[in-house]
Amino acid sequence: MIIKQTGTKTQPVWLRVSSDCFEVAGKIIYAKIEIYGDRFKKLIKGCMDTRAEAEGKDGSVPGESKARLLSSVQTTTINGHQCPTSSPNAITRAARLMTNLKQTILCPDYRIKSIRELCLHRICPILAGLTS
Secondary structure, three states: OHHHHOOOOOHHHHHHOOHHHHHHHHHHHOOEEEEEEOHHHHHOOOOOOHHHHOOOOOOOOOHHHHHHHHOOOOEEEEEEEOOOOOOHHHHHHHHHOOOOOOEEEEOOOOOOOOHHHHOOOOOOHHHHHHHO
């Protein structure tokens, strides 16, 4: 399929072509995600507050659509990351949207020795969402 052969930096363009392309491309692009740094915050941007991005004027995907994309996640790899301290509940709710998650790879970096090095929170909001 053409979407799979498109470079990973170009693939998100397919999300805006049509609703059919959105469904197919979303399943391909979001099948495997890697969480590191503040990447999860960027992946869920607008997801919990659809009013903020309902129009998507800045080229972003509206919140309702972002929730559909998160439901396509099948594998997630969680590395050292920064869950925002201001909205841990929103992060947990967003993680719960990954309803088709089949595999979670936790901390493949051998240098991280404890869970505190993985996330600054005592209980990582992402992991809390995945366990529910």
